[in-house]
Amino acid sequence: MPVIDTHAHVSPDRYKEAIARGERWYDLDAVAGEVHRPLGFNKSTATRLEEMDATGIDMQLVTPTVGFYQYDKPLDQTQAVARECNEFIAELVDQHPTRFMGLGTLPMQDVPAAIAELEHIMGSLRLRGAIISDHVNGVTYDDPAYLPFFQAAERLGAVLHFHQGGGGVQTVVHARTTKYSLPNGIGNLADRTITFASLVMGGVMDACPDLKLLLAHGGGYTAYGIGRLDKVAGAFEGSWPDGPLTPPFPQPAEQYRLRRPPSSYLGAFRYDCCTYDGDALRFLIDKVGIDQVMLGTDYPAPMLLIDSVNWIKSLTQLTPTEKAAILEANPSRFLDVG
Numbered sequence: 501m502p503v504i505d506t507h508a509h510v511s512p513d514r515y516k517e518a519i520a521r522g523e524r525w526y527d528l529d530a531v532a533g534e535v536h537r538p539l540g541f542n543k544s545t546a547t548r549l550e551e552m553d554a555t556g557i558d559m560q561l562v563t564p565t566v567g568f569y570q571y572d573k574p575l576d577q578t579q580a581v582a583r584e585c586n587e588f589i590a591e592l593v594d595q596h597p598t599r600f601m602g603l604g605t606l607p608m609q610d611v612p613a614a615i616a617e618l619e620h621i622m623g624s625l626r627l628r629g630a631i632i633s634d635h636v637n638g639v640t641y642d643d644p645a646y647l648p649f650f651q652a653a654e655r656l657g658a659v660l661h662f663h664q665g666g667g668g669v670q671t672v673v674h675a676r677t678t679k680y681s682l683p684n685g686i687g688n689l690a691d692r693t694i695t696f697a698s699l700v701m702g703g704v705m706d707a708c709p710d711l712k713l714l715l716a717h718g719g720g721y722t723a724y725g726i727g728r729l730d731k732v733a734g735a736f737e738g739s740w741p742d743g744p745l746t747p748p749f750p751q752p753a754e755q756y757r758l759r760r761p762p763s764s765y766l767g768a769f770r771y772d773c774c775t776y777d778g779d780a781l782r783f784l785i786d787k788v789g790i791d792q793v794m795l796g797t798d799y800p801a802p803m804l805l806i807d808s809v810n811w812i813k814s815l816t817q818l819t820p821t822e823k824a825a826i827l828e829a830n831p832s833r834f835l836d837v838g
């Protein structure tokens with residue numbers, strides 16, 4: 501089985517060429533596609549393949565760089581950016597079918613348009629699904645307006661990779677502080693935890709139990725904080741499992757659609773291994789199950805999990821079987837490879 505990196509990004513060549521000419525691309529600047537840095541997203545496909553070979557990665561599941569979400573822009577602009585990104589990734593996969601699989605980006609500010617683009621990329625472009633942010637201009641996915649989107653993703657068998665956005669889409673920490681890169685260092689993980697809680701406690705996971713969901717960055721603080729989510733949901737209040745959960749705090753009925761403890765949904769998600777810490781990865785596996793954890797490196801972002809395959813293989817906290825599951829078996833099964 502191939503070693504598969506389930507968390508990798510790419511910026512379209514046409515965007516990079518426009519920026520190199522000193523132009524904007526759909527009004528986007530160098531920061532949107534993260535080509536303002538000397539390395540990283542400026543790398544060519546040839547360099548990408550060389551670095552995959554050098555680090556023992558057979559395949560990448562590539563997504564557009566998250567600065568291309570552009571959910572806050574006029575719909576036609578978001579759609580045009582998404583279509584170009586998605587077609588670029590489809591071309592990349594077509595050119596290197598044994599090295600790349602692809603996820604697209606969607607105009608999430610308009611649910612019918614997002615569904616239409618998802619149908620297009622799953623059909624004509626033969627991608628595996630999409631990467632989406634943790635919120636859409638501040639709206640979380642427990643909003644009933646998004647249920648048709650998740651029903652469509654379930655029907656299509658689409659992978660949904662949850663990953664905070666770049667550009668104007670800030671993490672929840674940004675309102676408190678922008679120091680020390682904490683919107684990245686803490687915000688990414690906090691946002692992912694909010695996504696888990698919104699999908700679970702908002703009833704999306706009950707409505708669409710066959711969704712194929714991937715939480716980037718190890719699912720953030722979800723695993724570590726799951727006991728507190730169970731507590732606020734009423735899992736320790738004596739009524740479950742014989743009856744519905746009875747939250748200890750007043751909850752308007754329409755805001756509470758959960759019948760099982762949040763912890764019982766941990767195994768309904770996949771998580772990448774991008775924790776940078778062997779003990780944290782061990783804890784994640786113990787909470788969510790070894791079958792749910794997959795290699796994810798954040799290539800070629802500055803937060804790259806450096807020499808990831810060797811890092812996994814070196815961890816004393818994992819068994820050889822667990823290492824093989826993370827690197828090969830789990831992503832292959834999730835993505836129907838082999």
Ligand SMILES: [Zn+2]
Nearest residue numbers: 509663798801
């Ligand atoms: Zn990433």
